[in-house]
Amino acid sequence: MRNLHLASILITGGRGFIGAALAENLRAAGHAVRVLDNRTDAAGPGDPAGVEFVQGSVGDASVLATAFADIDRCVHLAGTPVLENPRAHLAEASAPFLAAVEPLFAAAARDGVPVIYASSAAVYGEAADLPIAETAPRHPVTAHGLEKLSLETCAAQYAERRDLPSLGLRMFNVYGPGQNLASPYCGVVRRFADKVLNGGSAVIYGGGSHTRDFVYVDDVVDAFVGLLDIPLQGADVVNVCTGRATEIRDLAGILETVSGRSLDLRFEGDPETEVASSVGDPTKAGDRYGIEARVSIEEGAGRMVEALQSSAA
Numbered sequence: 001m002r003n004l005h006l007a008s009i010l011i012t013g014g015r016g017f018i019g020a021a022l023a024e025n026l027r028a029a030g031h032a033v034r035v036l037d038n039r040t041d042a043a044g045p046g047d048p049a050g051v052e053f054v055q056g057s058v059g060d061a062s063v064l065a066t067a068f069a070d071i072d073r074c075v076h077l078a079g080t081p082v083l084e085n086p087r088a089h090l091a092e093a094s095a096p097f098l099a100a101v102e103p104l105f106a107a108a109a110r111d112g113v114p115v116i117y118a119s120s121a122a123v124y125g126e127a128a129d130l131p132i133a134e135t136a137p138r139h140p141v142t143a144h145g146l147e148k149l150s151l152e153t154c155a156a157q158y159a160e161r162r163d164l165p166s167l168g169l170r171m172f173n174v175y176g177p178g179q180n181l182a183s184p185y186c187g188v189v190r191r192f193a194d195k196v197l198n199g200g201s202a203v204i205y206g207g208g209s210h211t212r213d214f215v216y217v218d219d220v221v222d223a224f225v226g227l228l229d230i231p232l233q234g235a236d237v238v239n240v241c242t243g244r245a246t247e248i249r250d251l252a253g254i255l256e257t258v259s260g261r262s263l264d265l266r267f268e269g270d271p272e273t274e275v276a277s278s279v280g281d282p283t284k285a286g287d288r289y290g291i292e293a294r295v296s297i298e299e300g301a302g303r304m305v306e307a308l309q310s311s312a313a
Contacts, residue, residue, distance in 0.1 A: 009228065010071045010113070012058050012104065014051075015039050017179050018118065022075065022221050024048045029225075036067040037078070053194030059100050064107040073228055074108055076101075076117035079185070080147055091232035105154050109162035112140030114232045116224060117155065119168035120148040121213070121241070121278055130245070131213075131281035134170065134237055141273045144185070156235040169223060172241040172280050176217030176300060177307035188248065189214060189255075189297075190287065193304055196255045197312070200285040201266040205274050208249025208267070213241045213279040216303070217296035223291045230289065241280025242293040251297065258302040 009026055013019045014035030021096075026033045027048045034052040056063030058078045070075070080100035108115050120144030123138045140146050151168065158164040175189035195202040223240050249265075256263050270276075285291035295303075 006068055007072040010034045010036060010067055010074045012036045012067075012074065012076045013118075014053075016077060016079075017173065017176075017183070017185075018217060018220055018224075019075075019077045021176075021178060021217055022077075022224055023051050023227060025221050027135055034067065034071065035248075036063070043102060043205055058104045061103055061107070064103060066112045068107050068113060071111065071113050074104075074113050074115045074268040075224055075228070078102060097147045097283055098154055101151050101154050105158040105162075105164065105166075108156055109164040115155065115164065115166040116149060116227055116232075117166065117168050117243065118148075119152055119170045119237060121170055121172045121239070121280060123149045123152065123170060123297075124278070126275050127278070130277055131241075131243055131279045132239070133281040134239060134284055141275065141290070152235075152237060160237035166235045167227060167232050168237040169220075169227075169240045170236075170237055170280070171220060172213035172215050172278065174215050174217055174220050174240070175304065177227055177304055178217070179304075188212070188249065189304065190300060192252060192255050193259075193301070193308055196259045196261050196263040197305065199264075201264045202252060203266050203268055204248050204252065205268055205270045206248075206276065208247060208252070208265075209276075210248050210274070211245035211277045211279055212248065213244060214251070214297045214300065215240055215242055215293050216300035219293040219295055223285075223289075223293075226290060238285050238291065239282060240285060240291060240293065241282050242284040242296075243276070243280060244297070245279035246297050251301075254298055254301050255305065258298070259305045267312050 011019050014023045015037040027050050036054045038057050054067045098127050123140050124132050124136055125139035127136050127142045140149050156167040173187050175187050179190040192202045252263050
């Protein structure tokens with residue numbers, strides 16, 4: 001790969017929450033950025049000036065041929081359709097996801113383009129030991145987790161069979177300005193922020209004692225940017241997390257504090273796929289890859305509320 005300041009970078013799903021922020025960061029730093037997305041509209045402000053846009057699906061070989069032309073590295077953020085029954089037998093459930101992501105890895109292998117992709121803490125499911133290290137068993141209980149497990153499986157297969165280097169970022173609960181409230185991937189911080197600013201009841205499961213590891217979007221973008229210039233070998237995965245567990249009822253209090261408003265809470269029983277505790281171990285990220293999530297949930301929630309208030313003014 002050429003030095004990063006001369007590199008051409010493809011971002012699939014580049015009009016999504018994380019993708020749009022990453023594209024803007026890379027473009028502002030002077031990198032050549034191409035976005036592949038199947039949406040003509042966007043949740044955020046759209047493509048930054050100077051970013052090339054290719055419309056189409058990551059499952060379309062002809063679109064991928066265009067998208068990968070003269071590309072040095074690929075950041076794969078695009079999602080695949082979710083399953084109606086995430087509790088189906090794992091092998092059966094994974095098959096559609098594998099079929100959906102295989103064309104992208106085939107195109108990357110053909111052109112010799114390393115892939116850095118978005119995985120998720122959802123691959124772990126309900127972990128037996130906390131904090132969760134990358135060596136923990138993978139037992140996803142949601143469609144999103146199955147999707148990401150399939151992505152990791154495909155990456156490992158292409159590393160072994162086609163010598164394609166890749167790195168999967170197992171992101172924990174990402175939040176921040178620009179997150180689309182209507183998205184099925186929208187997290188609890190964004191949903192609670194909407195309720196505290198606009199009214200309505202915030203739903204809390206399990207009495208509020210469930211924990212999550214909240215990662216601010218700027219830290220996620222910084223992780224992707226930093227990894228683009230690191231030589232990759234084989235297929236590896238790494239957590240992107242803070243290592244700090246925050247109870248959901250404490251999150252509600254944080255949002256009340258940063259907004260100066262009260263939040264009405266409604267407590268409900270756990271859904272079938274609700275994970276009680278999820279906090280990541282950031283050791284490998286820091287030691288091997290130099291990744292560190294620096295923004296606390298208090299600071300990040302404050303930034304998010306401020307951005308939402310400014311956009312509504």
